[in-house]
Each structure stands twice: as structure tokens, then as C-alpha cells.
Amino acid sequence: EPEVTQTPSHQVTQMGQEVILRCVPISNHLYFYWYRQILGQKVEFLVSFYNNEISEKSEIFDDQFSVERPDGSNFTLKIRSTKLEDSAMYFCASSGDRGSNQPQHFGDGTRLSIL
Amino acid sequence: SQQGEEDPQALSIQEGENATMNCSYKTSINNLQWYRQNSGRGLVHLILIRSNEREKHSGRLRVTLDTSKKSSSLLITASRAADTASYFCASTVNQAGTALIFGKGTTLSVSS
Numbered sequence: 001e002p003e004v005t006q007t008p009s010h011q012v013t014q015m016g017q018e019v020i021l022r023c024v025p026i027s028n029h030l031y032f033y034w035y036r037q038i039l040g041q042k043v044e045f046l047v048s049f050y051n052n053e054i055s056e057k058s059e060i061f062d063d064q065f066s067v068e069r070p071d072g073s074n075f076t077l078k079i080r081s082t083k084l085e086d087s088a089m090y091f092c093a094s095s096g097d098r099g100s101n102q103p104q105h106f107g108d109g110t111r112l113s114i115l
Numbered sequence: 116s117q118q119g120e121e122d123p124q125a126l127s128i129q130e131g132e133n134a135t136m137n138c139s140y141k142t143s144i145n146n147l148q149w150y151r152q153n154s155g156r157g158l159v160h161l162i163l164i165r166s167n168e169r170e171k172h173s174g175r176l177r178v179t180l181d182t183s184k185k186s187s188s189l190l191i192t193a194s195r196a197a198d199t200a201s202y203f204c205a206s207t208v209n210q211a212g213t214a215l216i217f218g219k220g221t222t223l224s225v226s227s
Contacts, residue, residue: 004157031213043158043203043217056214091157095213101146103160104215 004107006092012113013082021077021110023092032075033093033104034067036060043091049075079112087114120218121204127224134191136221138204139184145207147180147187148215152201161189161202194225 005024013019025032034046047057049067066078075094079086089111093104121138128134138147146165150158164171164180164187171178177190191198201222205215 033213033215035215035217042219043205043215045214045216048213058214093158101163101165102213103148103163104213105160106150106157108155108157 006107025094029094
């Protein structure tokens with residue numbers, strides 16, 4: 001069964017550094033998402049992306065964050081200048097249809113640790 | 116606003132028993148979904164129930180939705196040790212939007 005893959009599985013970065021998290025969504029999906037989960041807390045929506053532009057974003061997704069689909073397969077999340085509070089699991093998801101009655105398929109996540 | 120609060124936070128049962136998890140939400144929803152998360156892994160979609168549906172089944176899973184009480188329940192029948200995981204409800208609140216709003220989850224432990 002096709003799946004969403006994320007790399008790396010664990011990223012350790014110094015505070016203030018830039019980090020790029022990578023995702024390969026399911027190949028025929030058109031809608032892409034990033035979520036994060038701080039340890040012990042809820043999964044929180046960050047951003048959704050369709051047709052090469054952001055379609056929806058949360059308050060968390062401020063100017064330090066950006067997303068890109070640099071080619072036909074990858075979907076990336078960049079954090080420009082990381083803070084300690086950015087430490088979390090980051091999940092990428094994709095869906096085949098923007099209709100809200102479609103499930104989103106998640107990757108296994110990237111654990112981001114900011115030192 | 117908080118959307119989707121599960122209870123209990125933790126549930127421990129024996130294999131073969133049924134597990135019931137509840138979810139409450141505050142605003143109107145378009146649909147409600149349940150996801151499972153094994154330790155250290157991503158979220159796996161289990162079942163989706165639309166706002167105009169009251170009950171849905173999938174294998175050993177049964178989901179109910181009561182929009183008047185803004186609540187949903189997930190029942191896992193004849194549980195197995197492999198069902199040990201965290202279970203989350205998530206909802207979409209907009210017709211056009213697709214952001215999933217998750218609850219904090221119920222941690223289910225099934226012992227053999």
C-alpha cells in the first residue's frame with residue numbers, strides 16, 4: 001500500500017539554525033499537510049498546501065515557517081531560525097481530494113530536537 | 116477553542132474485552148475521524164463518520180456520533196494486544212477547509 005515517507009526520522013539542530021524537513025507524499029495525492037506534536041500534547045495543524053500554494057495555515061505557522069514543493073515528489077517544511085519550543089514531532093500528511101470527507105494519510109514523522 | 120477531547124485519558128483492559136473511548140467537541144463539525152498512533156509511529160486513519168451519520172462500523176470498530184450532544188464514541192470489540200496504542204478523534208470544521216483538529220487522545224493498553 002502506498003505510504004507517506006518522511007526524512008530524517010530524527011533531526012538535532014542548534015537553536016537559531018535553519019532546518020528542512022522532507023516528505024514524499026503518496027504519488028497521486030494533490031493535497032499536502034504539516035502537523036506537529038509537542039511531547040505529551042495534541043497533534044496540531046500547521047499548514048495545508050495545494051496547487052503550489054498554501055491553502056490554509058494556523059497561528060503556529062508564522063514567518064519562521066515556509067513550505068515548498070520543489071519537484072514533483074517532495075514536500076518540505078523549513079523553519080528559518082529554530083527555537084527551543086520548536087522541538088516536537090513533525091508529521092506530513094497527504095490526501096487525494098480536498099473534500100473534507102477524505103482521510104489524510106500520515107508519515108511516521110520527524111522528531112526535531114532543538115538544543 | 117479546543118475541539119475534540121477524549122476520555123478516558125488512559126484505559127487498561129484484558130484481551131477479549133471491549134474498549135470504549137469517548138470524544139467531545141465544541142463547534143459544529145463537517146465530519147469526525149478516529150486515528151490510531153502506535154508508539155513512535157505516525158497516525159493511521161481508522162474510520163470517518165459524517166455529520167449526518169449516526170453510526171458506522173468497520174470490522175471490530177464501531178463509531179457513533181451524536182451531534183446534539185457534540186460527542187462521539189469509538190468501540191473496539193474483542194480487543195487484542197495489538198490494539199495497544201493511542202487513539203485520537205479529529206474533526207474538520209469547515210466545508211472547504213481540511214485542517215484536522217485533534218483531541219489529546221486516549222492511551223489504550225491491552226494485556227494478554
